[in-house]
Amino acid sequence: MRIVIIGSSAASKSAVETLQRSGVDDIDLIIITKDKTPYYSRVILPNYLAGYLTEEELIFYRIQSSKGKTPEIIHGVVTGVVPTDKKVLLADGRQIGYDRLLICSGASPSVMLPERSPGETIRGVCHFRNIEDIYQISDLLQDTKDCVVAGGGLIGLKGAVALNHLGKHVTVVHRSSQLLSTFMDRQGSDMVYRILNNQGIDFILSDTIEGYETKEERLSGIALKSGNKLDAQLAVWAAGVSPNTDFLKNSGIEIDNGICIDDYMETNIEGIFAAGDVTRAKNLLTDEPDTITLWTDATLQGKVAAWNVLGVKKRYIGGLTMNSVVFDGVPFISMGIIRDADIINDQVFTFFEQERSVYRKIVLRDDRIIGAVFAGDIRYAGMVNWDLKSKRKIKNGKRYVSLSGLEDVFREHHAELMSQHDLTDANKED
Amino acid sequence: MGREKYVFINKTLCTGCGDCTLACSFEKEGLFQPVKSRIHIVEGDLAGFTPQICRNCEDAPCLDACPAGAILRREGSGSIYLDEAKCVECNMCIMVCPFNAISRGDGTNLKCDTCDGETPCVKSCKLGAIVLVDPDRDSKQKRRKMLKMLWQE
Numbered sequence: 118m119r120i121v122i123i124g125s126s127a128a129s130k131s132a133v134e135t136l137q138r139s140g141v142d143d144i145d146l147i148i149i150t151k152d153k154t155p156y157y158s159r160v161i162l163p164n165y166l167a168g169y170l171t172e173e174e175l176i177f178y179r180i181q182s183s184k185g186k187t188p189e190i191i192h193g194v195v196t197g198v199v200p201t202d203k204k205v206l207l208a209d210g211r212q213i214g215y216d217r218l219l220i221c222s223g224a225s226p227s228v229m230l231p232e233r234s235p236g237e238t239i240r241g242v243c244h245f246r247n248i249e250d251i252y253q254i255s256d257l258l259q260d261t262k263d264c265v266v267a268g269g270g271l272i273g274l275k276g277a278v279a280l281n282h283l284g285k286h287v288t289v290v291h292r293s294s295q296l297l298s299t300f301m302d303r304q305g306s307d308m309v310y311r312i313l314n315n316q317g318i319d320f321i322l323s324d325t326i327e328g329y330e331t332k333e334e335r336l337s338g339i340a341l342k343s344g345n346k347l348d349a350q351l352a353v354w355a356a357g358v359s360p361n362t363d364f365l366k367n368s369g370i371e372i373d374n375g376i377c378i379d380d381y382m383e384t385n386i387e388g389i390f391a392a393g394d395v396t397r398a399k400n401l402l403t404d405e406p407d408t409i410t411l412w413t414d415a416t417l418q419g420k421v422a423a424w425n426v427l428g429v430k431k432r433y434i435g436g437l438t439m440n441s442v443v444f445d446g447v448p449f450i451s452m453g454i455i456r457d458a459d460i461i462n463d464q465v466f467t468f469f470e471q472e473r474s475v476y477r478k479i480v481l482r483d484d485r486i487i488g489a490v491f492a493g494d495i496r497y498a499g500m501v502n503w504d505l506k507s508k509r510k511i512k513n514g515k516r517y518v519s520l521s522g523l524e525d526v527f528r529e530h531h532a533e534l535m536s537q538h539d540l541t542d543a544n545k546e547d
Numbered sequence: 548m549g550r551e552k553y554v555f556i557n558k559t560l561c562t563g564c565g566d567c568t569l570a571c572s573f574e575k576e577g578l579f580q581p582v583k584s585r586i587h588i589v590e591g592d593l594a595g596f597t598p599q600i601c602r603n604c605e606d607a608p609c610l611d612a613c614p615a616g617a618i619l620r621r622e623g624s625g626s627i628y629l630d631e632a633k634c635v636e637c638n639m640c641i642m643v644c645p646f647n648a649i650s651r652g653d654g655t656n657l658k659c660d661t662c663d664g665e666t667p668c669v670k671s672c673k674l675g676a677i678v679l680v681d682p683d684r685d686s687k688q689k690r691r692k693m694l695k696m697l698w699q700e
Contacts, residue, residue: 156616158616160615160637161614161615176616177613177615177616412612412639413611441638441639448638450641452642496650499608500645502645524589528589531558
C-alpha cells in the first residue's frame with residue numbers, strides 16, 4: 118500500500134512512527150514536505166532565536182528505516198490533490214500517486230504582513246512561525262534597538278523573552294486586556310505579567326497596530342489604534358494561525374476553517390485523511406468542532422489517523438486545549454476550560470501562595486474536572502490531566518489544589534490501578 | 548549484558564525507607580539529594596508508601612508531547628528514556644504523565660532511564676521491592692492473567 122503524507126511536523130511524525138510500529142509490512146511511505154529540513158520543531162524556535170539551541174538541535178525526529186524499508190522524502194510544494202486519479206500535484210509539475218493520503222499540512226500566520234508595494238513587504242516586519250522567519254529576524258537584529266511583538270499569546274511572549282535576552286528593548290502589544298487570554302485566567306496571567314515586566318519587557322494592552330512608519334525602506338515606528346506611537350526597527354507578528362488548505366480548493370475535500378474530519382480522522386472523500394493543525398476536529402470537552410493548534414493534539418491526531426489509514430478503526434477522543442510554559446524559572450501549565458469568562462455555574466477551587474508564587478486552580482462541572490491551572494509547582498499536573506480526559510467523577514475537588522491532597526489522590530489512583538492489574542507478580546518465574 | 552529490562556517497584560513491599568532515592572540521585576548526580584532522584588516516594592498513612600517511577604508505557608504520552616524530540620523509545624526493550632542534552636524544560640511531559648514520574652531538575656527534566664540495566668536502586672533495596680522486569684515476560688504474564696480472567700467468566 119502506497120501511503121502519502123503531506124507535511125513534516127508533529128502529526129506527520131507520530132503518523133510515521135505509528136505506521137512503522139503497526140506491524141503491517143507492505144507499506145510504501147512517501148512524505149512530501151516544503152521544509153528544507155524535515156521535522157524541525159516550531160515550538161522551540163524561540164530557544165533557537167535566543168541562542169540556546171543550534172539549528173541541528175531543532176530537529177526532533179529523524180526518519181528511520183523499518184523492516185528494510187526507508188520512507189521516501191520528497192521536497193516540494195503541493196499545489197493540488199486529485200481524488201479521482203488518486204494523485205497529488207506538485208508545483209514543479211511532478212505527480213505523486215497514492216492509495217491512501219494523509220494531509221498534515223499545518224497552519225500559517227493568519228495576519229497578512231503590510232506591503233510597501235505589491236508583493237514586497239516592509240523590511241523589519243516579520244512573522245514568527247517558521248525557521249525562515251527566524252533567519253529574517255536574526256538578520257534584522259544587528260541594527261535593531263527597539264522591537265514590538267504583536268500578540269501577547271504564548272508564542273508572542275516566548276518570542277519577547279528571546280528578544281529581551283538578546284539585549285533588545287521589547288514592547289508587547291496585545292489586543293485583549295489580559296495577557297495569554299486563551300491560555301491563562303486573570304490570576305495566572307497577572308503572575309506572568311509581573312515576571313516579564315521585572316525582566317524589562319513593556320506591555321501595551323487593549324491596543325492593536327494600526328500603521329507602520331518607514332525610514333529608508335526600513336521600519337522605524339509603529340502607530341497604534343489608540344493614537345500612540347512607538348519606535349521600532351523590528352515588528353514581529355505572533356497573533357494566531359489559520360489552516361493551510363488553499364491547495365485543496367478544487368479537490369472536493371470539505372473545508373470549513375480547517376479540513377472537516379469525522380471521528381476517524383477521515384475527510385468526506387474516502388481514503389483521504391487529515392491530522393494536526395490543518396484539521397477542524399472535535400473538542401473533548403464541548404464535543405463541538407474546534408481548531409486546536411497544539412503539539413499534543415497534533416501527535417494524537419497523527420497517531421489515530423495512521424491506524425485508520427491502515428483500516429484499523431480507532432476513534433479520536435477529541436482535542437483538549439492544554440499548554441505548558443516556563444517564565445524566569447516559574448512553570449505554568451493550563452488545561453481545559455479555565456478562563457474567567459467561560460466559568461459560569463461551575464465549582465472553582467483555588468490555592469494561591471504569594472511568596473513562593475504557587476497557584477493552583479481546579480474547575481469542576483457536574484463533579485468532573487473541566488479545567489486546571491498549575492503555576493509555580495506543577496507536580497501532579499499530569500495526573501489531573503488524565504482525570505480530566507477520562508471524565509472521572511471527583512468526590513472532593515478541594516483536594517486537587519493542595520499538595521497533600523494531590524498526594525492522597527495519587528495514592529488512591531495507584532491503589533486502584535494495582536488492584537485492577539495486580540502487577541505485583543510481574544517478575545515471577547514462569 | 549542481557550536483554551534490556553526496566554525498573555518495577557512492588558508497592559506492597561515498600562517501607563518508604565528512601566534508600567533507592569539516595570542511590571538514584573548519587574548515581575545520576577553524584578549527590579545524596581532525594582529531590583534529584585528519578586524515584587520519588589509518596590508517604591501514606593494507612594495506604595502505605597507509593598513509589599513514583601516511570602512505567603515505560605507502551606503508548607507513552609510523554610513521548611508524544613515532547614516538542615524537542617528529547618524523549619525516545621529504545622529499540623528492543625521499548626523502554627522510554629529522556630535525552631537530557633536535548634531537553635528544553637518546557638514541561639510538556641510533566642503535563643501529560645499520569646504517574647508523576649517526571650520531575651523538574653536544573654537544566655533538564657528528570658526521568659528514570661533504567662541505567663542501562665546496572666541499576667543501583669535495585670541493589671539498594673533491602674526488601675527486594677525493586678526489581679528489573681523483563682518486558683517480554685511482563686507482557687506474557689499480563690496476557691496469561693487476562694486469559695485466566697476470561698476463562699473464569
